[in-house]
Amino acid sequence: MLTLTRTFRRVIGRAVAVPAPTTKATTARGRALETPPIDIAPNDPILAYFHAGSGAVAIDELQLDSPAVAALRAAGVKLVVPLISQGELIGLLNLGRRLSDQDYSTDDRRLLEKLAAQASPAVRVAQLVREQEAEVRARERIEQELRVAQLIQQQFLPKTLPDLPGWQIAAFYRAAAEVGGDFYDFIPLSDGKIGLVVGDVSGHGVPAALVMATTRSVLRTEAPRLIAPSKILERANELLHADIPQNMFVTCLFAVLDPKTGSLRYANAGHDLPFVRRGTEVEELRATGMPLGAMPGMVYVEKEATLGPGDVILLHSDGLAEAHDPSHAMFGFGRMRTLMGGLGIGEELIEGLMDSLRTFTGPAWEQEDDITLVTLARTPGAVGEHVLAEFRESSAPGNERKIMERVAAVVRDVGLEPKRLERLKTAVSEAAMNAIEHGNHGDAELPVHVRVSTTPSELVVRIVDNGGGREIPEAQTPDLEAKLAGLQKPRGWGLFLIKNMVDDLRTRTTETHHTVELVMRLGGKETRE
Amino acid sequence: MTTTESAVRYEGGTAVVDLPAQIDSTAEHALNDSYAAAIAHGAKTVLLNFAGVDFLSSTGIALIVGILARARKDGRAITASGLSDHYKEIFEITRLADFMTIYADEKTALGGVK
Numbered sequence: 001m002l003t004l005t006r007t008f009r010r011v012i013g014r015a016v017a018v019p020a021p022t023t024k025a026t027t028a029r030g031r032a033l034e035t036p037p038i039d040i041a042p043n044d045p046i047l048a049y050f051h052a053g054s055g056a057v058a059i060d061e062l063q064l065d066s067p068a069v070a071a072l073r074a075a076g077v078k079l080v081v082p083l084i085s086q087g088e089l090i091g092l093l094n095l096g097r098r099l100s101d102q103d104y105s106t107d108d109r110r111l112l113e114k115l116a117a118q119a120s121p122a123v124r125v126a127q128l129v130r131e132q133e134a135e136v137r138a139r140e141r142i143e144q145e146l147r148v149a150q151l152i153q154q155q156f157l158p159k160t161l162p163d164l165p166g167w168q169i170a171a172f173y174r175a176a177a178e179v180g181g182d183f184y185d186f187i188p189l190s191d192g193k194i195g196l197v198v199g200d201v202s203g204h205g206v207p208a209a210l211v212m213a214t215t216r217s218v219l220r221t222e223a224p225r226l227i228a229p230s231k232i233l234e235r236a237n238e239l240l241h242a243d244i245p246q247n248m249f250v251t252c253l254f255a256v257l258d259p260k261t262g263s264l265r266y267a268n269a270g271h272d273l274p275f276v277r278r279g280t281e282v283e284e285l286r287a288t289g290m291p292l293g294a295m296p297g298m299v300y301v302e303k304e305a306t307l308g309p310g311d312v313i314l315l316h317s318d319g320l321a322e323a324h325d326p327s328h329a330m331f332g333f334g335r336m337r338t339l340m341g342g343l344g345i346g347e348e349l350i351e352g353l354m355d356s357l358r359t360f361t362g363p364a365w366e367q368e369d370d371i372t373l374v375t376l377a378r379t380p381g382a383v384g385e386h387v388l389a390e391f392r393e394s395s396a397p398g399n400e401r402k403i404m405e406r407v408a409a410v411v412r413d414v415g416l417e418p419k420r421l422e423r424l425k426t427a428v429s430e431a432a433m434n435a436i437e438h439g440n441h442g443d444a445e446l447p448v449h450v451r452v453s454t455t456p457s458e459l460v461v462r463i464v465d466n467g468g469g470r471e472i473p474e475a476q477t478p479d480l481e482a483k484l485a486g487l488q489k490p491r492g493w494g495l496f497l498i499k500n501m502v503d504d505l506r507t508r509t510t511e512t513h514h515t516v517e518l519v520m521r522l523g524g525k526e527t528r529e
Numbered sequence: 530m531t532t533t534e535s536a537v538r539y540e541g542g543t544a545v546v547d548l549p550a551q552i553d554s555t556a557e558h559a560l561n562d563s564y565a566a567a568i569a570h571g572a573k574t575v576l577l578n579f580a581g582v583d584f585l586s587s588t589g590i591a592l593i594v595g596i597l598a599r600a601r602k603d604g605r606a607i608t609a610s611g612l613s614d615h616y617k618e619i620f621e622i623t624r625l626a627d628f629m630t631i632y633a634d635e636k637t638a639l640g641g642v643k
Contacts, residue, residue, distance in 0.1 A: 398555070401584060422615035430587055480624050483594050484601055490594035493587035493623060500622045 181208030439465025552589030580611030
């Protein structure tokens with residue numbers, strides 16, 4: 001059965017005429033005559049004829065009702081030799097009149113058929129290479145578009161977390177390969193209140209990213225003026241409905257938190273319900289409303305909850321709950337809720353959820369949708385450990401210095417004497433560099449987690465990377481003489497430096513993470529000079 | 530502003546290398562090129578001037594160790610000036626101070642007074 005491939009069509013379109021063989025090879029060269037491209041319709045009877053393996057075909061002798069034959073004749077083609085590779089017709093060798101004006105002899109035909117038989121596989125290979133190249137170009141175009149979508153999205157996600165005294169905030173966003181339209185935002189409002197937003201635009205790629213950017217700016221503009229979450233969503237719905245493409249819409253949860261009282265007013269435009277944990281009990285915050293941009297004139301229910309000391313709220317998109325394992329089972333909101341009951345707060349909560357997801361989906365999982373997690377915890381009243389800051393930085397080269405400076409700013413008021421602060425800074429930058437280069441192997445996608453906390457007796461900077469599996473080696477004293485004599489590499493000072501800069505160095509290795517804790521004792525008693 | 534280039538000046542037989550603000554992997558070329566330039570110029574002593582340095586990492590220490598090793602082979606002396614108290618402490622902990630004379634500032638270094 002003849003199959004007319006895409007490649008074949010292309011080759012037919014550029015049917016090449018070669019000069020007739022003559023006894024004088026030198027005159028034959030350079031006399032190639034171009035016939036105009038001849039298109040052969042897929043239902044042209046000539047195709048079946050060629051494909052029957054008839055060998056060289058004298059066009060003038062053919063009795064076929066075929067537009068292609070007529071076109072070939074008109075182009076002056078006398079002899080056609082089909083090029084067949086693995087049973088597939090891949091092209092034609094078209095020959096014009098012999099220079100001597102004589103008919104093609106049986107020997108000529110035999111020679112041409114041999115030539116065709118040898119040329120066919122080579123032509124096929126060339127076609128495959130060309131197809132391959134075209135595919136690569138198409139893929140690059142798609143990837144380029146996804147990069148644009150990712151850029152837009154990242155541009156509009158918060159670069160830093162708000163600093164709310166008495167609250168611990170952590171946020172996580174990971175784009176799917178196709179880039180969904182997830183977003184989150186923190187909008188400063190009057191009286192120290194703050195707007196919390198998590199949303200998801202229908203669709204993927206650049207269109208979703210652009211609608212996300214629009215939604216974000218609408219919310220940012222309207223929130224400080226309207227304050228009430230239900231009114232903000234109503235207004236955003238009107239503006240977006242007029243602005244965004246038909247059948248696109250945006251789900252969005254908008255909450256306004258008063259950090260001083262823990263009062264949380266919220267409204268929901270069809271978004272996944274946030275979870276609130278009180279003690280070990282986890283409940284959903286329910287409020288009803290249609291997604292933004294779908295229909296004009298929508299109203300949104302507004303509700304209020306109070307987050308007491310120790311309470312935790314988790315805002316999220318469906319990317320986590322609707323992830324599937326290899327047998328197509330869904331991770332599920334129920335599982336999230338159960339997990340949240342037993343996990344910590346801040347980065348620990350996010351890490352715990354993402355660890356469970358990894359276990360659930362297995363290593364071969366390809367992320368189906370964007371995943372967004374935003375969590376706030378109200379610091380419990382009981383004292384003991386006091387967390388000064390918790391943040392993450394990407395493993396881009398040079399970020400060790402950024403981490404060092406952030407930690408230095410956070411511990412400014414802890415009361416470390418200047419000399420010891422300098423030591424801590426060096427230790428932090430070295431530990432961060434190890435996390436970036438060794439733990440995360442410089443993979444900019446992987447985060448370095450940093451947590452700075454104090455107890456009455458010590459300041460602890462905890463740095464966690466995605467290394468794991470291999471223990472962090474003991475700090476050794478480098479052999480400077482051997483290095484100077486060229487017997488050892490000049491490098492290898494990091495751990496030694498860290499160890500000498502801090503009062504205590506604690507390391508921990510699990511299957512998936514390295515944890516380094518840099519400890520400086522507080523309270524004026526210096527143990528090392 | 531952070532500069533990654535170091536500049537070499539010549540004072541008698543001493544090449545003074547004004548180091549860039551950040552001595553880590555980004556300073557590798559600046560440091561090695563300055564040393565090579567100083568040696569090509571015939572300097573007997575290379576003074577590393579840390580006065581403008583505000584960040585020194587373990588990678589930067591490795592670069593200095595590398596320069597010291599080369600100077601040893603080339604029969605040249607390496608000295609340092611302008612180290613902050615903190616980085617001076619690091620030079621002591623790493624024992625780099627045992628292999629290079631450390632001066633308070635450039636003036637004392639060039640005057641040969643420790």
